[in-house]
Amino acid sequence: GQQVMQIPQYQHVQEGEDFTTYCNSSTTLSNIQWYKQRPGGHPVFLIQLVKSGEVKKQKRLTFQFGEAKKNSSLHITATQTTDVGTYFCAGLGTNAGKSTFGDGTTLTVKP
């Protein structure tokens, strides 16, 4: 079945440093979604990427979808303490009918 791998598992940064998490799928994706889950909270939708090579920005967050539609990345510029949480990608396989979540990257930010 479809597998979605996410690295790194954990990332500890100093406030102001940049952060990147990577997501790789074993199969071509129809779309990829990114979610953020704060400690003690529930996943919150951030963005969906659909097109090959697509790049989307949300303030300090930049999301990319690979040309082959098998990988994606989330980059945060100048992290803040409010960025703390676990970031999940979820890939929708072309024939899967459901999205598969990556294992997540947990970000901690030291003030």
Added chain:
Amino acid sequence: DTEVTQTPKHLVMGMTNKKSLKCEQHMGHRAMYWYKQKAKKPPELMFVYSYEKLSINESVPSRFSPECPNSSLLNLHLHALQPEDSALYLCASSQAAEHEQYFGPGTRLTVT
């Protein structure tokens, strides 16, 4: 209104009890989901309903029984659970299966 509500927030039940988790959305979404999430793990898909019909069952044990009474409501009936079933149970909804999902706050379930 982009809110998905879930009740109860917390539930403690014995292995012989029967209980139900409830989920509600008023966004007109036609797909609804149940997920199980253990600590430090991603959400694990259990069931998907599309247009009030069960479309995906991820080989979930029969002690978990989903129900979709109407397009706004989703229930999860629990019976004879095991301690390893203790987890956060998340409900989500989306416009359609390929669209972004909106999660509820979850029910923290403890089986004793």
